[in-house]
Amino acid sequence: MTGISESMSTINSLEELADKKTIIHQIHPRVKLILTLLYIVLVISYKPYDITGLTFYAFYPIILMVLGEIPFMPLFKRLLIALPFSFFAGLSNIFFDRQAAFFIGSLPITFGLISFFSIMLKTIFTVMAVLILIATTSMPKIAYQLLSFKLPQMIVEQIMLTYRYISVLLQEVSSMYTAYILRSPGAKGIKMQDMGVFVGQLLLRSFDRAENIYMAMKCRGYDGKFLYAKPQPMIKSDWMILLMTAGLLFLMRFFDLGLFIGNFVR
């Protein structure tokens, strides 16, 4: 069960990074949330065959990671979880869209291959942006900002409690799996015939635990409004970072930087 213990530590480690005091961590949570959402929208808005413009967006996660002193490996491990979904979603493009876009020597580069890379890049960039937001801003602060954007409290609470309960679920899996393996000599995992009962019991136990935890939270004044995470008002430097970064993101989206750099070099 070391795998599950490691997973629990990994989940917590990202949140622990949010305690740092770097320049990025000190930016107002609202600014970081707006910029992350804007970044995601702009990245997604690229056409499937426009890779050149998209690659410039790598600057955002790279700069944030450097300035925020965020180690790459913890983020990369989480990124790997998301990649298979887009990998298989994009794979079909390679098979169905075989029209050549251009040739490298005699090797045809198809539109399908380009759109495959486009999907992969979009996934990497957007997931990294969200992970960096979590690694630089505590979850209650993010929740408070989401509420201040008038997102329904019920949805914000669902997000927060789901995040909180992941480790509860893992703890329950860990103890149930140990109990199962100890009474199943030679078994390398849970047998398919027992899987239904295992998952059903896991669900019921997790419900119980989650309910108890929710009660403990309520007993200590939790009301789902995250008022304690209310930050100081935005200061001049926050506004400047917001405007300059948003301006740069828009510039990259609507101005052909690749062509500009190409002309400049020529």
Added chain:
Amino acid sequence: MLEISDLSYSYPDGHQAIEKISLNLGAGESVALVGANGAGKSSFFKLIIGIAAASSGLIKIDELSVEKKTLKEVRQRVGMVFQNPDDQLFMTKVYDDVAFGPRNQLLSDSEVDEKVMAALEQLDILHLKDRMPHRLSGGEKRMIAIATVLCMDPELILFDEPSSFLDPKARRKVIQTLKKLTMTKLIATHDLDMALEVCDRVVILNKGKIFADGPVKEILYDEKLLLEANLELPLGLQKIN
């Protein structure tokens, strides 16, 4: 301090868990709530802190009656330490877990820090403040669970089986801690030896009703009474006899 009159509670399936209980606790009293499994101890606690709603009856914390609109204030005045500390500790760091209550009280950062440090120091667990709760031993978790409640300065603390799952040393530490706490304490427990040491009064619950209520040395020395309530003499007394 705590005034309960004619309190009744039924589970959604209709089973009567608490039946017409009346009980008063004075300020600073330390009372053990004992009873066999299923006697209604946990339900009773849930009613006091407003997690469950009574079918009938009245609960008052001083002059404040426990009802939906007063729950916020009730929970500032009454704390509860859960039986399983894993249910109580849900943050990634001990410090944040202890700070959860004071932050919800909307105290300033410096006030929160002051309260957290004071609670951790009082329980002699300051060295654990940066640790992850799920990596700690059962005894350490229990002490932190107590700290999470203590730092909210409650007037009454409800302890649900505070000595369960603990090794002798950790149990001894919890007992010493309970003895030092001066606020009103209501302790649900099967550990009658602990009750004998920590409490001045014992209330026996049996099938949702108060079966006996009196000074600890009167109740816990009465073997016949304890047997009738499906309990037995504290182990320390059994050896003497």
